[in-house]
Amino acid sequence: MKISLAVIVMTILVLPYGISNVAIAQSGDEGPQFCKAKINGRYVKKTVKMMVTAYSSTPDQTDDTPFITASGARVEDGIIANNMLPFNTKVRIPELFGDKVFVNKDRMHQRKGNFHADVWMASTLDAKNFGAKIATVEVLDD
Numbered sequence: 614m615k616i617s618l619a620v621i622v623m624t625i626l627v628l629p630y631g632i633s634n635v636a637i638a639q640s641g642d643e644g645p646q647f648c649k650a651k652i653n654g655r656y657v658k659k660t661v662k663m664m665v666t667a668y669s670s671t672p673d674q675t676d677d678t679p680f681i682t683a684s685g686a687r688v689e690d691g692i693i694a695n696n697m698l699p700f701n702t703k704v705r706i707p708e709l710f711g712d713k714v715f716v717n718k719d720r721m722h723q724r725k726g727n728f729h730a731d732v733w734m735a736s737t738l739d740a741k742n743f744g745a746k747i748a749t750v751e752v753l754d755d
Contacts, residue, residue, distance in 0.1 A: 655705070655714075656754040661697075663750045664729045665706060667743035668694070669736060682719035688733050694719035697727030703753040706730070709746060714753065 650657050670679040670688055680688050684700040693704065693715040702717045710732075721731055730750055734740040 657705075657751045658754040659752045661728065661750050661752065662747060663695075664745055665709060665732065665748050665750070666729070666745045667732045667734045667740035669734050669740040671737055674737075674740075684718045686718045688719075690733075690735070691715050692718045692733040694721045694731040694733070695727070695729070696721055696723065696725065698752065704730070705751040705753060706732075706748050707751065708748040 668674045672679055682688060682692060683694070686692070691714065695702075695704075695717050698704070698717045700718060704715050704717065705712065706715070715730075715732065719731070719733070721729060725731075732743070734743065
């Protein structure tokens with residue numbers, strides 16, 4: 614019995630989202646096929662479970678340049694810090710933020726590892742109140 618990769622990927626990605634929001638794209642006529650799911654209008658390259666926390670621009674949570682990210686960008690709404698993803702990778706965290714798209718423009722201390730995302734927030738109080746949550750992060754193919 615031969616099961617295509619598209620069926621496997623579709624089964625994994627459709628379950629949490631429902632069939633109405635998912636489409637599968639394939640490329641390649643022979644050999645292994647690359648599949649990605651289109652969920653709510655965006656292609657999802659992969660999903661990763663991560664610890665999600667929040668930070669703000671204070672020297673005790675950053676370094677001596679609290680408004681400049683590790684990539685050199687100025688902080689703004691929609692920025693996350695993660696050590697595994699390349700700079701400018703777009704992600705979504707639908708369990709916590711719906712369809713909002715974040716861009717990885719910052720890094721965290723190496724002790725935090727690769728499976729931790731830190732969402733930038735303008736308010737220190739909001740960042741502290743956010744706490745720590747485990748969520749699925751969708752890495753987008755944009």
